[in-house]
Amino acid sequence: MGIMDQFLQQLINGISLGSIYALIALGYTMVYGIIKLINFAHGDIYMVGAYIGFFCITIMNWPVLPALLVSMLLTGILGMLIERFAYRPLRSAPRISVLITAIGVSFFLEYTMMYFVTPQPRTFPSLLDDAAYHIGPFIINNQQIMIFAITIILMAILTYIVQYTKVGKAMRAVSFDTETAQLMGINSNRIISVTFGIGSALAAAAGVLVGIYYNSIDPLMGIMPGLKAFVAAVLGGIGILPGAAAGGIILGIIEALVSGFISSTFRDAAAFAILILVLLFKPSGLLGKNTNEKV
Amino acid sequence: MSILLEAKNISKLFGGLKAVSNFNMTINKGELVGLIGPNGAGKTTAFNLFTGVYQPTSGTLSLDGRSLLGMKPSQITQRGLARTFQNIRLFSELSVLDNVKIAYHTHLNYNLLEAAFRFGRYIKQERQIEETGRELLKIFKLEDKADEIAKNLPYGAQRRLEIARALATHPQLLLLDEPAAGMNPQETNELMDMISWIRKEYALSILLIEHDMSLVMGICERIYVLEYGSIIAQGVPDEIKKNPEVIRAYLGEEA
Amino acid sequence: MSSLRKTDLKAIVISLIVFAVLQGLISSEALDPFWQLNIIVICINIIMSVSLNLINGYTGQFSLGHAGFMAIGAYTGAVLSVNFHMPFIVGLITAFVTAAIIGCLIGLPTMRLSGDYLAIATLGLGEIIRIVIMNVNYVGGAAGFMGIPKSTNFAWAFFVMLFVVFFIKNYVNSSFGRACVAIRENEIAAEAMGVNTTKYKVLAFTVGAGFAGVAGCLFAHTFYIVHPSSFTFLSSFNYLIMVVMGGMGSITGSIAGAFILTTISALLSDWPELRMSIYAVVLIALMFYRPQGLFGNIEITSLPIFKRFKGGK
Known part of the structure; x- marks a missing residue:
């Protein structure tokens, strides 16, 4: 395989991985945009989504699509419950308290899950045959096609919700200025709850897709992707939806290229190095605007 | 009289917006100068330019004949230009005395190891600023409140503490941004007396932004009037009162 | 102000008594080896939390990469002991210097950032440090660095901890510390x-x-091995939690936070999953009912009971 072929192949792998990051990053960025919280538990919500999908498929013997939808639904509800009981009581507390609470929720999800399902990784059944297609110079397998398709559909739905529905407009209003939005009669608690729900559902989808793609899930699987997704969100400009999607894809591609051409052990370092470069030279992210404190 | 602060042709652009344009101002040693103008005229922006919070887009700025351009706010303070803030910026969780002690910062020269191991120089200098700090608070009638948390002070006292804190940096020129804002007439009168007094006592020059005309006209020797980022008039209070441009700026076209 | 020195002296005397009692318990083997080890770990964690408090609590700069500096100190100390046969004290000092230099190099560009951006940048840098170490074969790579002498005993851990505290x-009671607190309270006013x-x-x-480097060096010489996985961002979270639990801006709090969390963790060590749940x-409950931490920003020495105990000021 020539360098060029290898490059193209890593590009496909990168976009697959990046799609996963993008789905998680969307939830991160929505939550950050609306309540300025780095929700460290978001990666673990993705893990819970993967497990729900896993049990739907193995125990209930459901096909992929219903499993995916049920996982998204249940995980979305979980996200709303977490917001309701862990974050809402702290709405006026110092931000560090909420951040620490998020870390607490993260540990709780990880280890409670571990208590019930054991720390052993589970093998996700392979639902699709491994057929690969040659499209021009690219080789794409079934799993990747599915990841692309589902990611694109979900992003389209999200865009529709945020841009054209009443809830979406309210979300943007609350994100821009919570107090003013409330004065305009928007129930900000409800909107924040919906935001958590949607974000968590997207993470659950990513969880199920990762299970199908890598065939393995475990209770701590959310830690790194969660962090990477946050990096992706910052990369694109935190609080900006297209930024999170673009950041996720870019991060995925970079990681795939670093694994393919340098060494897979440096792929995490590459992600963080990029994060730091972006923060130093354009802290507001690739698509963000700079703001200064008024004196 | 020798010139202390000199601003020549200063302009500041924010994006396409000219916040201040062709701004000229001189303050002589020992002078008490007022800067007035309608809301949004650029008065606080001028302060921010003088103190290094913003860098001018063009123009020159000097204190005592040395340029201030390109310096950080802390370096400008060390040169002898101190300020207060329109929206009070005290160290609100700290005690009143600690607020003042922080301002003595540049006058302490013990190093980190002397501090960590409590050498003689540390002990001596800390004792010194404790004493001078309390004396300073006495001047501002805050000595009883030295150990109170700054945010618990009444509003007028917070304004006084801001001035005390600025004085503790040992400035040559003190910039006061609406020192009487939110004060009642009696407090304003006391403040006027205090400003006049500290100016003599510490041989200071003062530039103050104020909306309270009686205060400005009462104590300032010269006044600059700013409108839409440009100086439209300057002179002694009586001239300013009669200046048609100023009357128009404040009362509108018809007047 | 000579009462300052007097306060210090009293505190040192009290510390020596605490040391004598604990050392007595260890020497007489009233404490089993498990708790002997945990007392050392408590000392190390106190160094970590107190030093992190300087950055997060006093200066208000949100760092999530403290474990990275601990890693640098741990590996520096280990290399000096194993490959260069240096005395322990040289390792400790070099660990401080190396971690401080790298801290300075990292701090210079990143301290321009604030809030969440700084938090995530320091987290990333901490991870980069760890990943780089993991890829250096000279220090054992991902397998860890083995054969480190067990030079850290209780006396070393205790007195180094005492020194750092x-x-x-x-530091925080000098103009340096006041500058830090001023930055935390209002950066623009601090500049002014x-x-x-x-x-x-x-x-x-x-x-x-x-100081995180010093803690790392003590840590490396407590166990026979250092491993990159001991220094992930999750350990940085752990130290942050100690600081927040005790109270940001209270040294007493950081000591208490390190002590309590390490003890709880040791007590529950037989039930690893349950322990974390x-x-x-506990963490969430603490944030709900006492978000300012156990001590807020109060020091034990300023509590009335302590003043009376020491015979007033």
Whole structure:
């Protein structure tokens, strides 16, 4: 395989991985945009989504699509419950308290899950045959096609919700200025709850897709992707939806290229190095605007 | 009289917006100068330019004949230009005395190891600023409140503490941004007396932004009037009162 | 103000008594080896939390990469002991210097950032440090560095900890510390008071990083092995939690936080999953009912009971 072929192949792998990051990053960025919280538990919500999908498929013997939808639904509800009981009581507390609470929720999800399902990784059944297609110079397998398709559909739905529905407009209003939005009669608690729900559902989808793609899930699987997704969100400009999607894809591609051409052990370092470069030279992210404190 | 602060042709652009344009101002040693103008005229922006919070887009700025351009706010303070803030910026969780002690910062020269191991120089200098700090608070009638948390002070006292804190940096020129804002007439009168007094006592020059005309006209020797980022008039209070441009700026076209 | 020195002396005397009692318990083997080890770990964690408090609590700069500096100190100390046969004290000092230098190099560019951006940047840098170490075969790579002498005994851990606590206590009670607190309270006003905010932020970060390095060196010489997985961002979270639990801006609090969390963790060590779930619940409950931490920003020495105990000021 020539360098060029290898490059193209890593590009496909990168976009697959990046799609996963993008789905998680969307939830991160929505939550950050609306309540300025780095929700460290978001990666673990993705893990819970993967497990729900896993049990739907193995125990209930459901096909992929219903499993995916049920996982998204249940995980979305979980996200709303977490917001309701862990974050809402702290709405006026110092931000560090909420951040620490998020870390607490993260540990709780990880280890409670571990208590019930054991720390052993589970093998996700392979639902699709491994057929690969040659499209021009690219080789794409079934799993990747599915990841692309589902990611694109979900992003389209999200865009529709945020841009054209009443809830979406309210979300943007609350994100821009919570107090003013409330004065305009928007129930900000409800909107924040919906935001958590949607974000968590997207993470659950990513969880199920990762299970199908890598065939393995475990209770701590959310830690790194969660962090990477946050990096992706910052990369694109935190609080900006297209930024999170673009950041996720870019991060995925970079990681795939670093694994393919340098060494897979440096792929995490590459992600963080990029994060730091972006923060130093354009802290507001690739698509963000700079703001200064008024004196 | 020798010139202390000199601003020549200063302009500041924010994006396409000219916040201040062709701004000229001189303050002589020992002078008490007022800067007035309608809301949004650029008065606080001028302060921010003088103190290094913003860098001018063009123009020159000097204190005592040395340029201030390109310096950080802390370096400008060390040169002898101190300020207060329109929206009070005290160290609100700290005690009143600690607020003042922080301002003595540049006058302490013990190093980190002397501090960590409590050498003689540390002990001596800390004792010194404790004493001078309390004396300073006495001047501002805050000595009883030295150990109170700054945010618990009444509003007028917070304004006084801001001035005390600025004085503790040992400035040559003190910039006061609406020192009487939110004060009642009696407090304003006391403040006027205090400003006049500290100016003599510490041989200071003062530039103050104020909306309270009686205060400005009462104590300032010269006044600059700013409108839409440009100086439209300057002179002694009586001239300013009669200046048609100023009357128009404040009362509108018809007047 | 000579009462300052008197306070220090009293505190040192009390510390010596505490040391004598604990050392007695260890020498007489009233404490089993498990708790002997945990007392050392408590000392190390106190160094970590107190030094992190300087950065996060006093200076208000949100660092999530403290474990990275601990890693630097741990590996520096280990290499000096194993490959260069240096005495332990040389390892400790070099660990401080190396971690402080790298802290300074990292602090200079990143201290321009604030809030969440700084938090995530320091988290990323901490991970980069760890990943780089993991890829250096000279220090054992991903398998870890083995064969480190067990030089850290209780006396070393205790007195180094005591030194660090005093150093940082005196730091925060000097113009250096006031500059830090001024930055935390209002950065623009701090600049207006002549405080070079960049300088003091970087200095606090450097000193904090250096002491984390010292803690790392003690840590490496406590166990036979150091491993990159001991220094993930999750350990940085752990130290942050100690600081927040005790109270940001209280040294007493950091000591208490390190002590309590390490003890709880040791008590529950037989039930690893349950331990973390309980830990999580305690953490969330603490944030609900006492978000300012156990001590807020109060020091034990300023409590009335302590003043009376020491015979007033």
